[in-house]
Amino acid sequence: MSAFRVTLQRSxxxxxxxxxxxxxxxxxTHRGAVRYTDITPSYATQILRVKELVKVDIVPRRLxxxxxxxxxxxxxxxxxxxxxxxxx
Amino acid sequence: xxxxxxxxxxxxxxLLWKIPWRMSPNxxxxxxxxxxAVDQVIATVDEGLKSKGMTSKLLDRLKAEVPLESExxxxxxxxxxxxxxxxxxxxxxxxxxxxxKTIRVNPKGF
Numbered sequence: 001m002s003a004f005r006v007t008l009q010r011s012x013x014x015x016x017x018x019x020x021x022x023x024x025x026x027x028x029t030h031r032g033a034v035r036y037t038d039i040t041p042s043y044a045t046q047i048l049r050v051k052e053l054v055k056v057d058i059v060p061r062r063l064x065x066x067x068x069x070x071x072x073x074x075x076x077x078x079x080x081x082x083x084x085x086x087x088x
Numbered sequence: 089x090x091x092x093x094x095x096x097x098x099x100x101x102x103l104l105w106k107i108p109w110r111m112s113p114n115x116x117x118x119x120x121x122x123x124x125a126v127d128q129v130i131a132t133v134d135e136g137l138k139s140k141g142m143t144s145k146l147l148d149r150l151k152a153e154v155p156l157e158s159e160x161x162x163x164x165x166x167x168x169x170x171x172x173x174x175x176x177x178x179x180x181x182x183x184x185x186x187x188x189k190t191i192r193v194n195p196k197g198f
Contacts, residue, residue, distance in 0.1 A: 002136065002139065041144040042144075044144045044147060045145070045146045045147070047129070048150060051150075052189065053188060055128075056133060
């Protein structure tokens with residue numbers, strides 16, 4: 001169930017309409033945008049059409065938006081052991 | 089004659105933009121880095137499809153036609169064919185949007 005993780009590194013601004021249409025199809029709306037796709041010939045072809053703009057990794061599976069955001073979280077440096085119910 | 093108002097080509101001639109005829113070493117370094125990044129994308133997509141036992145027409149074409157950065161001559165990395173120029177070569181940095189294009193092979197005979 002491996003998948004491609006595609007990150008837009010370079011903007012498509014000023015490039016041909018077709019190139020920007022490919023970016024739109026892949027759901028890469030702005031620099032740094034990340035999209036997980038299945039590994040299929042059709043997705044592979046679209047990724048290769050914008051090969052100068054993206055970074056591609058092979059990951060074990062497609063992550064949901066929430067799962068992906070969780071991977072971006074940094075270590076807060078503390079652990080909450082117990083929360084008291086009475087505040088104020 | 090001296091100081092901020094000394095005559096120069098820019099002050100006397102109005103608009104003057106100059107693109108150097110060759111890239112600086114740092115431009116060349118970044119260009120190599122971009123070439124390698126594109127190679128990496130093609131290799132990763134190839135690896136992914138291979139693991140599923142599939143391929144794509146465009147991938148096959150790129151693998152056949154696009155040389156790797158390590159296989160390219162410096163001449164092809166930093167300059168490109170131009171039919172207007174004497175000697176038919178110009179610096180790649182004179183091509184529009186050159187940092188987001190893959191221009192690696194020459195026309196036949198050049």
